[in-house]
Amino acid sequence: MIDPINFVVFSSILLLIGAYGVIRNKNAIVVLMSVEIMLTAANINFVAFSTFYNVLSGQIVVLFVTTIAAAEVAIGLAILLSLFKQRDTIELDLLNRLRW
Amino acid sequence: MEPSNLFLPEIILVASIMTIPGLYMLTETKKSFALCSNLTLTSILLFLIVSWFNPEVLSMDREVSMFLLYGHFKIDIFSQIFKIIFVLVALTVSLISSSYFDEDEPHQAEYYTLLLSSTLGMLIVASANDFLTLFLGIEISAFSSYALVAFRKQDDKSAEAGAKYLLIGAFSSALTLYGISLLYAVTGSLTFDGVHAFIDGLSQGVITGNFNEVIFISSLFILAGLGFKIAVVPFHAWAPDVYQGAPTPVTTLLAAASKAMGFIAIFRVFSFTLESVSEEWKLVLGLVALASMTLGNLAAISQEDIGRMLAYSSIAQAGYIMIAIPAMTDDAMSGAIAHTLIHAFMKGGAFVVVAGLGAVGLGYSLDSYKGLAQRSQLLALSMTVCLLSLVGIPPFAGFISKFLLFYGTLQAGLSGETWIIALVIAGVLNSALSLYYYLKIIRYMYLYEPVEAKEVVFPSSIRYISLMTILLLGIIFPLYWQSLFEICKEAAIALMG
Amino acid sequence: MLFAMLVLFSGNVEAENHTVTVTQSDDFTSYFFDPNVLEVEVGDNVLFVWGNGSHNVAQVSDSESNNYESGFYSGNPQVGGNWPLPADFTAQDGTLYYVCEPHATMNMRGSIIVGSGSLPLPEISMEFSDFPWLSYLLVFPIIGALWSISFGNTPNAPRLIALFTTLFTLIISLIVFMKTGSKSGYSLMEEYEWAPNLGISVLLGVDGLSSPLILLTGIIGPLTVIFAWEEKERPGLFFSLLLIMQTALYGVFVTLDYFVFYIFWEIVLIPMFFLIAIWGGDDRRYASIKFFIYTFTASVIMLVGFMALYFESGANSFSMIDIANSSRELSINNEAFSENFQIWVFAALFIGFAVKIPSFPWHTWLPDAHVQAPTAGSILLAGVMLKMGLYGLIRAALPVLPLGAVYFVPVMVALAIISILYGAVLSLGQTDLKKLVAYSSVSHMGVALLGVATMTELGLAGAVFMMFAHGILSPAMFMIAGVLLHQVGTREIPKLGGLARHQPKTTGIFVVIFMGSLGLPGMAVFVAELAVFIAFFQSHGYWLLLPIFGMVITAGYHLWALQRAIFGTDSEEIEMSKVHEAPWYELYPMFTIIIIAAIFGIFPHYLMDPINTACYDILIFMGVL
Structure with a gap:
C-alpha cells in the first residue's frame, strides 16, 4: 500500500498550482479552470483517505464536489458571457469600474 | 421514526422553487412570482415562529437537539433562531424587490427562484451537522447569490460585481474544501461530532499522534474560505465592489443574511469542532478581528458611495463579532450570536432605506442623502436608528448586543487571557472611530438641503419595513433584551455543547 | 435595623465584668496596667482598681500618644480606689488606648479591645419611597417631548407645553430636594427590574450629592424655555429636544446603577448633538461632530471601566451600592480590588469624566460647542451637562476606587x-x-x-x-x-x-x-x-x-x-x-x-x-x- 503522505504531497502540489493560476492569471476562464484544479486537489485527499480509513464518506464527498464544480462552471460561464457581451473582454485587470 | 415535519421549511422552499418556473409557463403576470415568493416565505416564517413558541406541537423540544437524516441535520435552538432571521430577511428582500424592480424588469421568475434557493442554502447551513452538508449549503446559497448579483445583465456594474463575486467565491470555497479534506485526512470523519471527538481525544492524550501542524494548516484554510464569506480583513476585498454593484435588494440579502450564514459556519467549526485545539488558531482569529475592525472603519471614512461605505462598516462589524470567538466562553459566544442577529436587523434596515432611495431614482451616492429628512421623516428616522445602532449608542438595540459581546469577551479576558482585553478595548475605540462616518450620513439627512428639488414618493412596502425597523431596534429589543440575552445564551450552550 | 437588633440582643446577654489593676512595682522601676491588653465583648463592664502608687486613666488617640485630648478620663492622679469605665465606651466595636498621665513616658499604657477591635464599617442607609417621585421626574419631560413634537411647527403650543412641563418638573425637583433634606444615605429609592440575569435594574435614589443637582436641573429647565420663548425655527422639535435632554440629565443624577447611568449618560449626547447641529451658528456642523465624537470616545472607555468593576466585584450586579460594598470588603480582605486594578480602572473612568468636566487637556471641544450652540443649548451645556463629569467622578469612581483616587x-x-x-x-x-x-x-x-x-x-x-x-x-x-x-x-x-x-x-x-x-x-x-x-x-x-x-x-x-x-x-x-x-x-x-x-x-x-x-x-x- 502506498504511504498516504504521498497523496497529501501530491494534492498540495495540485493546490499550489491551482492557487498560482488563480492569483497570476488575467483571464477569467483560466481562473475558473484553476479553481477546478484546486477542487481536484481536495478530491484526491478525500479519495485517498477514504481508502486509507476504509470508510465511504470521502468518496461520497467527491461525487458531490464534482457536481458542484460542474454547477460552478455553468454559472461562472453564464456570468462571464454576459460580461463579455458588454465589454468585449474578460480580462480581470479591466474589471475596474467599481472603484472609489 | 424521524419527525419529518421538522423538515417542513426546507420542503416548502423546495416545492416553491419548483413552482415558480412552472408559474412562468402558465402566466405572464409578473406580480404572481413575487406573490408566490412572499407567500412561501411568510408561511415558513409562521411555521418557524409557531414551532418556536409551541415546540411540543411539532414533537420538538427546545432543550434537546433533534437530529434528522441520520444525524447529518441538526435542529436546535441555535439553528432555529438563525433560520427565523434568514427567512425574515428573505421576506424583507422579497417585499422590497417588487417595488425596487420596475414592472417590466425581465427575468423576474428567475429572480424569485434564485432568492428562494439562496434562502434554502442558508437554512441548510443553519442545521448542518457535518462538513459535507455545511459545504453543500454554503454552495447552494452562494451559487444563487452569484446569479442574483449579476442579475441585471444590462447593467455593467452588476455584471462586473457578479464576476468578481463568483471568482473570489469559487476560490474561497475551494480553499475551504481543501481545509476540510485535510481535517478528513487526520480524523477520518466528516461529522462535527466525529471530528470534535477525535480532536478532543488528541488533546487529552487518548489518541496518540502529533497532528497539531496539520490541524493548524487546515484551520487556516477553513478560516480563509469562510473569511471570504463573512468578509474579514484580509479576505474582504470583494465586499465593497459587490455591495456597490449588486441590485440593492440583493445587497440586503448578502449583508444581512449571507454574512450571518458565514458566521454560523465559523461558529460551528471554530467554537465547537476545533474547540479543543483553540490554542492553535486563537491568536490568528484575534489578529484577523483586530485588523478587520480597524481597517474596515478607516476605509469607510473616505467612501462616497453608500453601498461601499456600508460594506466597509460590515467588515468592521465582522471584526467585532470575531473578538468573541477566541474568548471561548458561553457568555462571549452568546454576545457574538446576539450581535450577529442584531447586525442582520441593523444592516438590513439600512439597506432597505438605500433600496428605497434607489427605487425612486435618487441614486446611491452619499450626496443623495442630503435633506432626506425633508423628503421622508420616517425613512430618515429609520436610517438614523440603524446607524446609531451600528455605532452602539444606547438605548438602541445595537448597543445592547455590542454590550453583551464586549461583556462576555471582557469577562473571559479578565479571568484568563489578558490579550483579549486589548481586543475589547480596540473594539470600543473602534466604535468611537466609526461614529465619524455614520454621523456624516445623519448630518446629511437632517442638516442639509436636498441637492435637487425633486418630489418623490417612497413605495409603501419600504415605508412599512422602515417603521418595523424603528420599532424593533428602538423599542422592542431594548425593552426585552433580557429575553434576547437568555435566548442567545441557550443558543450558545446548544452550540458549544 | 439588623444592627440595632444585634445590639439589643447582645445587651440581654449577661454582661461580663472585667478588672484592670492600675499599679507599679515596689521598687519604682516599672509601671503597668494589668492586663495591659484586655479583650471584652460589646456591653461588658470594665473596672479599674488601683494598686499602689499615684495614677490616673486617660484615653489617648493611639498606642504612641502620651497626651489626653478627649474620651474617658478618671480625674487627677489618685492613690487607691476604683474607677468604672463609663458604659458608653464599650457599647460598640473598637479599640481604646489609654495611659496613666504621670507615667505615660515610662510606658504605662494599655488598651481595651471591644468586640472585633475595629470600628464597624459604616452602612449605606437606603430608604425606599412609597410614591415614585423620581420616576415622575424621568417620565414627565418625555411625555412633554412627545406632546410638543406632535404639534410640529405651530409657534405657540410647543413652548407652552415645554413651559408647563418644566415648571412641573421644577416643583417635583423642589419636593425631592426638600424630602431628601440633609439625611445620610439614599432616600426616595425605587427599583425596577430590567435584566436580572445580568444584575441590571433601574435603581433610582437621591442623596445630598444629587439633590442639589436635581434642583439645579429643575431650575434651569423653565429658564431655558422662557429664554428661548421666541424660537421660530421648528419649535416643536426644538422644545421636545430640550425636554428629552432634561429627562436624560435627571436620569444621570438619579440612577444608582452603572449600566443605566451609562445609558442616560449617552442619551444626553443625542439631543445636544441635534441642538447644536440644527440651531447652531455658522460652523455648527464641525462643532457638533467634534462634540459628539470627543465625548463618545471618552465614555466608551468609561464603559469598559464599569464592566471591569462589575466583574471584579463578583456581585453579579451593576448597582453602585452593591459594587461599592463589595469593593470595600474585598479590598480589606485583599481578595480583589488591588491597588493596581484600582489605578487602571480609575484612569479609565477619569478619562470619561474629565472630558465632560472638561479638564485640560480634554477641554478643546467645549469652546467650539459653546460658540456654535444656540443660547438654550449653551445654557443646558454649561449649566447642567458639565456637572455630569464631576458628579460621575464623585458618585461612580470615588467610593468604589479609593486607592485609585488617592493615587x-x-x-x-x-x-x-x-x-x-x-x-x-x-x-x-x-x-x-x-x-x-x-x-x-x-x-x-x-x-x-x-x-x-x-x-x-x-x-x-x-x-x-x-x-x-x-x-x-x-x-x-x-x-x-x-x-x-x-x-x-x-x-x-x-x-x-x-x-x-x-x-x-x-x-x-x-x-x-x-x-x-x-x-x-x-x-x-x-x-x-x-x-x-x-x-x-x-x-x-x-x-x-x-x-x-x-x-x-x-x-x-x-x-x-x-x-x-x-x-x-x-x-x-x-x-x-x-x-x-x-x-x-x-x-x-x-x-x-x-x-x-x-x-x-x-x-x-x-x-x-x-x-x-x-x-x-x-x-x-x-x-x-
Whole structure:
C-alpha cells in the first residue's frame, strides 16, 4: 500500500498550482479552470483517505464536489458571457469600474 | 421514526422553487412570482415562529437537539433562531424587490427562484451537522447569490460585481474544501461530532499522534474560505465592489443574511469542532478581528458611495463579532450570536432605506442623502436608528448586543487571557472611530438641503419595513433584551455543547 | 435595623465584668496596667482598681500618644480606689488606648479591645419611597417631548407645553430636594427590574450629592424655555429636544446603577448633538461632530471601566451600592480590588469624566460647542451637562476606587490648576463674549476639580457647591451673550461699548451677573471658591497661590470685559439708536438667576447641609477620613 503522505504531497502540489493560476492569471476562464484544479486537489485527499480509513464518506464527498464544480462552471460561464457581451473582454485587470 | 415535519421549511422552499418556473409557463403576470415568493416565505416564517413558541406541537423540544437524516441535520435552538432571521430577511428582500424592480424588469421568475434557493442554502447551513452538508449549503446559497448579483445583465456594474463575486467565491470555497479534506485526512470523519471527538481525544492524550501542524494548516484554510464569506480583513476585498454593484435588494440579502450564514459556519467549526485545539488558531482569529475592525472603519471614512461605505462598516462589524470567538466562553459566544442577529436587523434596515432611495431614482451616492429628512421623516428616522445602532449608542438595540459581546469577551479576558482585553478595548475605540462616518450620513439627512428639488414618493412596502425597523431596534429589543440575552445564551450552550 | 437588633440582643446577654489593676512595682522601676491588653465583648463592664502608687486613666488617640485630648478620663492622679469605665465606651466595636498621665513616658499604657477591635464599617442607609417621585421626574419631560413634537411647527403650543412641563418638573425637583433634606444615605429609592440575569435594574435614589443637582436641573429647565420663548425655527422639535435632554440629565443624577447611568449618560449626547447641529451658528456642523465624537470616545472607555468593576466585584450586579460594598470588603480582605486594578480602572473612568468636566487637556471641544450652540443649548451645556463629569467622578469612581483616587490626587491637582490658569489666561485673550464664558467655564470647573482632589470634606463640599453655583451663573453669562446678539447684533467685545446709557436696566443685570461670576461675596460662587481654597490650603499648603493667581486673572478679565463692553464711550460700530432694553422673556430669567445666586450666597447652609452630609458619608466610606 502506498504511504498516504504521498497523496497529501501530491494534492498540495495540485493546490499550489491551482492557487498560482488563480492569483497570476488575467483571464477569467483560466481562473475558473484553476479553481477546478484546486477542487481536484481536495478530491484526491478525500479519495485517498477514504481508502486509507476504509470508510465511504470521502468518496461520497467527491461525487458531490464534482457536481458542484460542474454547477460552478455553468454559472461562472453564464456570468462571464454576459460580461463579455458588454465589454468585449474578460480580462480581470479591466474589471475596474467599481472603484472609489 | 424521524419527525419529518421538522423538515417542513426546507420542503416548502423546495416545492416553491419548483413552482415558480412552472408559474412562468402558465402566466405572464409578473406580480404572481413575487406573490408566490412572499407567500412561501411568510408561511415558513409562521411555521418557524409557531414551532418556536409551541415546540411540543411539532414533537420538538427546545432543550434537546433533534437530529434528522441520520444525524447529518441538526435542529436546535441555535439553528432555529438563525433560520427565523434568514427567512425574515428573505421576506424583507422579497417585499422590497417588487417595488425596487420596475414592472417590466425581465427575468423576474428567475429572480424569485434564485432568492428562494439562496434562502434554502442558508437554512441548510443553519442545521448542518457535518462538513459535507455545511459545504453543500454554503454552495447552494452562494451559487444563487452569484446569479442574483449579476442579475441585471444590462447593467455593467452588476455584471462586473457578479464576476468578481463568483471568482473570489469559487476560490474561497475551494480553499475551504481543501481545509476540510485535510481535517478528513487526520480524523477520518466528516461529522462535527466525529471530528470534535477525535480532536478532543488528541488533546487529552487518548489518541496518540502529533497532528497539531496539520490541524493548524487546515484551520487556516477553513478560516480563509469562510473569511471570504463573512468578509474579514484580509479576505474582504470583494465586499465593497459587490455591495456597490449588486441590485440593492440583493445587497440586503448578502449583508444581512449571507454574512450571518458565514458566521454560523465559523461558529460551528471554530467554537465547537476545533474547540479543543483553540490554542492553535486563537491568536490568528484575534489578529484577523483586530485588523478587520480597524481597517474596515478607516476605509469607510473616505467612501462616497453608500453601498461601499456600508460594506466597509460590515467588515468592521465582522471584526467585532470575531473578538468573541477566541474568548471561548458561553457568555462571549452568546454576545457574538446576539450581535450577529442584531447586525442582520441593523444592516438590513439600512439597506432597505438605500433600496428605497434607489427605487425612486435618487441614486446611491452619499450626496443623495442630503435633506432626506425633508423628503421622508420616517425613512430618515429609520436610517438614523440603524446607524446609531451600528455605532452602539444606547438605548438602541445595537448597543445592547455590542454590550453583551464586549461583556462576555471582557469577562473571559479578565479571568484568563489578558490579550483579549486589548481586543475589547480596540473594539470600543473602534466604535468611537466609526461614529465619524455614520454621523456624516445623519448630518446629511437632517442638516442639509436636498441637492435637487425633486418630489418623490417612497413605495409603501419600504415605508412599512422602515417603521418595523424603528420599532424593533428602538423599542422592542431594548425593552426585552433580557429575553434576547437568555435566548442567545441557550443558543450558545446548544452550540458549544 | 439588623444592627440595632444585634445590639439589643447582645445587651440581654449577661454582661461580663472585667478588672484592670492600675499599679507599679515596689521598687519604682516599672509601671503597668494589668492586663495591659484586655479583650471584652460589646456591653461588658470594665473596672479599674488601683494598686499602689499615684495614677490616673486617660484615653489617648493611639498606642504612641502620651497626651489626653478627649474620651474617658478618671480625674487627677489618685492613690487607691476604683474607677468604672463609663458604659458608653464599650457599647460598640473598637479599640481604646489609654495611659496613666504621670507615667505615660515610662510606658504605662494599655488598651481595651471591644468586640472585633475595629470600628464597624459604616452602612449605606437606603430608604425606599412609597410614591415614585423620581420616576415622575424621568417620565414627565418625555411625555412633554412627545406632546410638543406632535404639534410640529405651530409657534405657540410647543413652548407652552415645554413651559408647563418644566415648571412641573421644577416643583417635583423642589419636593425631592426638600424630602431628601440633609439625611445620610439614599432616600426616595425605587427599583425596577430590567435584566436580572445580568444584575441590571433601574435603581433610582437621591442623596445630598444629587439633590442639589436635581434642583439645579429643575431650575434651569423653565429658564431655558422662557429664554428661548421666541424660537421660530421648528419649535416643536426644538422644545421636545430640550425636554428629552432634561429627562436624560435627571436620569444621570438619579440612577444608582452603572449600566443605566451609562445609558442616560449617552442619551444626553443625542439631543445636544441635534441642538447644536440644527440651531447652531455658522460652523455648527464641525462643532457638533467634534462634540459628539470627543465625548463618545471618552465614555466608551468609561464603559469598559464599569464592566471591569462589575466583574471584579463578583456581585453579579451593576448597582453602585452593591459594587461599592463589595469593593470595600474585598479590598480589606485583599481578595480583589488591588491597588493596581484600582489605578487602571480609575484612569479609565477619569478619562470619561474629565472630558465632560472638561479638564485640560480634554477641554478643546467645549469652546467650539459653546460658540456654535444656540443660547438654550449653551445654557443646558454649561449649566447642567458639565456637572455630569464631576458628579460621575464623585458618585461612580470615588467610593468604589479609593486607592485609585488617592493615587491620582497629584494628577488631579495638577490638571485642576492648569485648567484654572489656562482657562483664565485664554479668557483674557478672547474677543467673542461667548468664547470668553466658555473658557471661564474651564477655569471654574477646574476649581471644582481642585476641591475634589483635596479629598477632604470641605473641599468635596466646596466642589459640589461650585457645581451648583456655576450651574446657576454660567447660564446667565450665556444669556448675556444671547441678549447682546439679539439686541445689539454682535458679541464681539471690542465692537461694543457704551451700552449702559442705552439699556440701563439690562446692563444693570449684566453687571450683577458678572460680579457674581467673578466671585463677589454674597453670591454663590464666592462660597464655593472659599471652601475649596481653604480645603486646598489645609491639604497642600502654599500651592494655593497658583489657583489664587488664577482667581486674580478671573477678576481681571471679567472687569475688563465689562468695562469695554458696557461702559466707556459709545461704540461706532453699532447703531445706538436701535439698541433697546431686552424683552421680558430675556430679562426675567437673568433676574431670577441673580435672586437664586444671592439666596444661596447669603444662606449657603440650605445647600451646604445636604452636601456636607453626603460628602462626609462618601469620604468615610472611602476610608480617607
